[in-house]
Amino acid sequence: MLDKSLIGRESEPVVHEVEKGAIRRFVEALGDPNPIYVDEQAARVAGHPAIVAPPTFPAVLAVNDRFRHSLDLGTRSFLHGEQQIEFGRPILAGDRITVKTRVADVQERAGASGTMDILVLEDEGRDAQGALVFRTREVFVLRRG
Amino acid sequence: MALLARQLYFEAVKVGDELPPLVKPPVDRTQIARYAGATGDYNPLYVDELLAKNAGFPSAHAPGMLAMGFIGELVVDWLRGARLRRYTARFVKIVWPGDVITCRGRVVDRRFEGGGVYAIDMEVWAENQRGELVLKGLVIAQLYYSADDDSRQRAGQGPLVVTPDEEAARLAKLSRAQPAKRQEPRPPSPPQPSPAAKPAPVTKVTVAKPATPGPAAAPAGARPIPAGVRSSTAGAAHTASTAERPRSTPSAAPSRPAATHRGAATSEIPARPGKAAQPSIPSSQGAARDASPVGRGAKVARSAPRKRSVAKARSAPRSAPKAKPAARASRPRPGSKPTGKKRR
Numbered sequence: 001m002l003d004k005s006l007i008g009r010e011s012e013p014v015v016h017e018v019e020k021g022a023i024r025r026f027v028e029a030l031g032d033p034n035p036i037y038v039d040e041q042a043a044r045v046a047g048h049p050a051i052v053a054p055p056t057f058p059a060v061l062a063v064n065d066r067f068r069h070s071l072d073l074g075t076r077s078f079l080h081g082e083q084q085i086e087f088g089r090p091i092l093a094g095d096r097i098t099v100k101t102r103v104a105d106v107q108e109r110a111g112a113s114g115t116m117d118i119l120v121l122e123d124e125g126r127d128a129q130g131a132l133v134f135r136t137r138e139v140f141v142l143r144r145g
Numbered sequence: 146m147a148l149l150a151r152q153l154y155f156e157a158v159k160v161g162d163e164l165p166p167l168v169k170p171p172v173d174r175t176q177i178a179r180y181a182g183a184t185g186d187y188n189p190l191y192v193d194e195l196l197a198k199n200a201g202f203p204s205a206h207a208p209g210m211l212a213m214g215f216i217g218e219l220v221v222d223w224l225r226g227a228r229l230r231r232y233t234a235r236f237v238k239i240v241w242p243g244d245v246i247t248c249r250g251r252v253v254d255r256r257f258e259g260g261g262v263y264a265i266d267m268e269v270w271a272e273n274q275r276g277e278l279v280l281k282g283l284v285i286a287q288l289y290y291s292a293d294d295d296s297r298q299r300a301g302q303g304p305l306v307v308t309p310d311e312e313a314a315r316l317a318k319l320s321r322a323q324p325a326k327r328q329e330p331r332p333p334s335p336p337q338p339s340p341a342a343k344p345a346p347v348t349k350v351t352v353a354k355p356a357t358p359g360p361a362a363a364p365a366g367a368r369p370i371p372a373g374v375r376s377s378t379a380g381a382a383h384t385a386s387t388a389e390r391p392r393s394t395p396s397a398a399p400s401r402p403a404a405t406h407r408g409a410a411t412s413e414i415p416a417r418p419g420k421a422a423q424p425s426i427p428s429s430q431g432a433a434r435d436a437s438p439v440g441r442g443a444k445v446a447r448s449a450p451r452k453r454s455v456a457k458a459r460s461a462p463r464s465a466p467k468a469k470p471a472a473r474a475s476r477p478r479p480g481s482k483p484t485g486k487k488r489r
Contacts, residue, residue: 022183029179030214031169034221047226047299055217055229059210063186077190077200080209084233113201143200 002073002106002117002142010102011067016125018061018095023053026060053091058134059083061091062123064101071103073119073142081118082139088125088132097125097133104137117142152295153225155255155263155288156312164250164267167219174242177207184210202239209236212246212271212280219248220269220284227288230264234282238273245274250284257312261304263288 035042105120197205254266271280289295294305
């Protein structure tokens with residue numbers, strides 16, 4: 001089972017520069033044709049100061065492979081069970097966002113195919129002024145074997 | 146663009162409002178790879194077929210976040226600029242390559258939070274082409290009360306403060322001032338039944354409901370309900386107008402009022418036009434080879450969800466994802482006509 005002592009472990013802060021190209025690739029992967037994600041003028045018309053990122057874009061900023069590897073979880077399959085996103089403000093192209101990830105919880109749960117480990121990660125993104133941009137919480141199910 | 150410039154305001158939102166369903170093109174492996182690349186989340190279960198099989202899965206699968214992103218598209222388009230506060234999702238079932246995802250949503254709460262802050266809660270969910278729930282979630286958004294509130298706040302003034310009582314009073318006043326509002330969405334010229342068409346509804350009624358006393362049904366049958374109306378795909382508006390007539394046909398009675406309601410709702414909140422018919426960006430490459438079977442499935446799904454969501458509104462407004470079998474059962478309408486004829 002997962003080590004309970006992982007709870008509370010926190011990553012180094014990672015600074016992300018939100019690039020237009022990254023937003024564009026993300027919405028193209030989703031197949032979302034909304035122009036506010038790619039066209040500066042469309043974003044202005046919709047009331048944003050610059051190109052915005054779609055609501056699930058924090059997923060891009062919250063992925064911290066190095067931190068996950070540091071948890072030493074082995075080669076077990078990692079299923080995403082739940083996701084929460086809290087928005088402080090919309091993410092804009094050009095933002096510099098500092099993201100920290102921490103282990104919020106570790107549990108063991110009995111499932112249909114034996115016991116499973118549950119890993120809960122929380123991420124927080126803040127802008128250059130220190131204001132909250134987003135807070136996310138991911139629940140992962142780790143299958144044994 | 147014109148649509149984007151429009152705002153959705155709190156005053157126009159009602160609990161029970163449904164978001165127009167969004168049917169995405171089939172999820173293919175190229176899209177999964179693109180998504181993994183765009184997020185940097187290279188979970189091998191998404192991109193490594195052999196590893197996924199060794200781990201006991203039938204194949205690699207799509208990230209749950211992909212479906213969450215699909216719903217994000219639906220919600221952002223519907224809210225048109227309103228601020229998102231919170232978006233939560235539970236990934237109920239795995240999305241597999243080839244799945245056609247339909248995203249849906251419904252307003253479940255509408256709150257005056259005081260001090261000019263207005264929020265709505267939307268229950269959102271996604272289904273695959275087998276009608277299985279793959280994702281269930283909740284979106285909380287904050288809206289301007291009205292265009293007036295919007296322009297005041299953009300000009301740097303304080304928000305417009307409206308209490309629920311004030312709103313109720315204004316609505317009551319409005320409904321007194323315009324009692325005939327409901328009649329307006331009636332189609333410009335409902336097809337007039339030719340004399341020859343008249344007998345058809347009468348006989349149909351008697352066949353469909355043998356228990357109904359014939360003479361009572363006859364005057365109702367004399368009401369113009371052309372056969373074309375029933376099968377018309379533009380249904381909502383047509384049925385709405387027929388439902389206005391007092392007790393048009395006994396058999397029509399149970400289902401029509403719900404259709405009226407939906408017709409009214411959609412006319413207030415403009416659906417984004419042509420969304421369903423949009424070209425599929427990611428499917429153009431990978432899905433080309435299996436486009437014919439899946440693509441056709443997508444088309445069926447595209448028209449079916451609309452009917453299904455109407456049925457849902459009729460039967461169980463709250464527990465929609467679970468109530469599907471019941472909703473289907475309560476939709477015998479299109480089939481009932483041919484069978485009636487056959488029996489005769």
